[in-house]
Amino acid sequence: MVIRYPNGKSYSPPVSNPKKNKQSKKDYSFSNRGKTLEDEINETNEFYLDRNIAVIHKKPVPIQIVNVEYPSRSAAVIREAYFKTPSTTDYNGVWKGYHIDFEAKETENPTSFPLKNIHPHQVEHMKSVILQKGIAFLIIRFSSADKYYAVPYSMLEEKWKRMLQGGRKSIPLKEFEQEAIEINTGYSPRINYLEAVEQMLGK
Amino acid sequence: MVIRYPNGKSYSPPVSNPKKNKQSKKDYSFSNRGKTLEDEINETNEFYLDRNIAVIHKKPVPIQIVNVEYPSRSAAVIREAYFKTPSTTDYNGVWKGYHIDFEAKETENPTSFPLKNIHPHQVEHMKSVILQKGIAFLIIRFSSADKYYAVPYSMLEEKWKRMLQGGRKSIPLKEFEQEAIEINTGYSPRINYLEAVEQMLGK
Numbered sequence: 001m002v003i004r005y006p007n008g009k010s011y012s013p014p015v016s017n018p019k020k021n022k023q024s025k026k027d028y029s030f031s032n033r034g035k036t037l038e039d040e041i042n043e044t045n046e047f048y049l050d051r052n053i054a055v056i057h058k059k060p061v062p063i064q065i066v067n068v069e070y071p072s073r074s075a076a077v078i079r080e081a082y083f084k085t086p087s088t089t090d091y092n093g094v095w096k097g098y099h100i101d102f103e104a105k106e107t108e109n110p111t112s113f114p115l116k117n118i119h120p121h122q123v124e125h126m127k128s129v130i131l132q133k134g135i136a137f138l139i140i141r142f143s144s145a146d147k148y149y150a151v152p153y154s155m156l157e158e159k160w161k162r163m164l165q166g167g168r169k170s171i172p173l174k175e176f177e178q179e180a181i182e183i184n185t186g187y188s189p190r191i192n193y194l195e196a197v198e199q200m201l202g203k
Numbered sequence: 204m205v206i207r208y209p210n211g212k213s214y215s216p217p218v219s220n221p222k223k224n225k226q227s228k229k230d231y232s233f234s235n236r237g238k239t240l241e242d243e244i245n246e247t248n249e250f251y252l253d254r255n256i257a258v259i260h261k262k263p264v265p266i267q268i269v270n271v272e273y274p275s276r277s278a279a280v281i282r283e284a285y286f287k288t289p290s291t292t293d294y295n296g297v298w299k300g301y302h303i304d305f306e307a308k309e310t311e312n313p314t315s316f317p318l319k320n321i322h323p324h325q326v327e328h329m330k331s332v333i334l335q336k337g338i339a340f341l342i343i344r345f346s347s348a349d350k351y352y353a354v355p356y357s358m359l360e361e362k363w364k365r366m367l368q369g370g371r372k373s374i375p376l377k378e379f380e381q382e383a384i385e386i387n388t389g390y391s392p393r394i395n396y397l398e399a400v401e402q403m404l405g406k
Contacts, residue, residue, distance in 0.1 A: 055332055060263040063284075075286070076285070076286060078285065093302075096336060099297035128252065131258075132297040132299060132300065
């Protein structure tokens with residue numbers, strides 16, 4: 001932010017927290033297109049948590065720490081670390097006694113969702129969750145159409161098997177429209193995915 | 204490992220993976236005291252997962268990433284990051300349709316467990332999980348006595364309130380013996396904490 005004074009001088013307020021500043025900027029825009037799907041889900045989860053609707057969190061990014069410095073009188077600093085491939089989904093928690101487990105992905109592709117965005121061990125993980133009577137699904141955002149879908153594990157499994165059998169490597173938008181559950185969006189909560197989960201459960 | 208031959212010479216096999224070697228070394232000891240509680244719980248969770256008993260994972264350590272290098276032709280390297288205070292518990296997952304959520308701590312103190320080892324927001328988190336009909340508890344290891352206890356959230360809440368009202372800042376071992384559930388240990392699974400959860404549920 002730069003304030004221009006009549007005398008021609010300019011003033012830039014000190015930026016104490018660049019991240020927060022960026023966030024406030026985003027809030028001024030009329031659409032939510034500047035936000036990532038992760039931001040939107042985190043906001044929705046905060047909404048659910050504040051109102052005692054559900055306790056669902058994003059898991060931290062898994063990293064392999066190689067080197068840590070311990071400067072005296074200040075916090076430990078990680079100086080060398082690497083990103084690890086996640087072995088589970090990114091989000092989980094509990095809602096009305098149900099274990100909730102999902103992965104969220106957005107695609108720029110206007111007509112289909114490429115399955116290469118999902119890791120095989122994530123599919124395995126979701127299958128294990130279902131075996132334990134948890135609820136597992138994907139949230140997919142088609143950015144260009146600004147549409148959001150909840151994909152029950154059963155649907156993902158079917159498309160995944162089709163791919164393994166030599167079929168197509170993506171799920172066409174048309175199949176989302178016919179077989180997935182569209183998620184309603186709004187101001188608060190941003191994407192009410194638990195409504196879609198209720199539909200999955202036939203409630 | 205050192206093999207002593209009759210000719211008096213010794214042979215040390217090359218160490219290809221120092222971490223794995225350390226692990227094998229540990230396996231030769233008669234007690235499991237060399238292992239951390241985290242190692243033991245991770246082994247137990249692998250046991251549960253392999254046998255389709257439960258899907259429970261440790262969450263990655265939450266860190267704040269400040270600087271990442273992207274060298275060409277090799278993996279991204281995190282060059283500056285800081286540890287963040289966890290806002291939830293370390294372990295969660297699903298077992299027979301139940302959402303499982305717990306924190307694990309060990310203490311060297313032979314007579315009591317200091318409550319300063321638990322963060323206030325972790326207690327808040329566990330309370331929220333209980334409100335959503337999940338199962339929340341602590342696993343506490345008394346290292347010197349080599350005893351393990353499962354502490355249901357209800358017991359923790361009582362002791363926490365006592366502390367907030369000016370009472371003692373720790374839970375004495377005696378109260379663990381009387382009110383918590385002792386966890387059986389063995390070779391495999393190492394610490395069968397789901398047995399203790401079954402007892403909590405009155406099964």
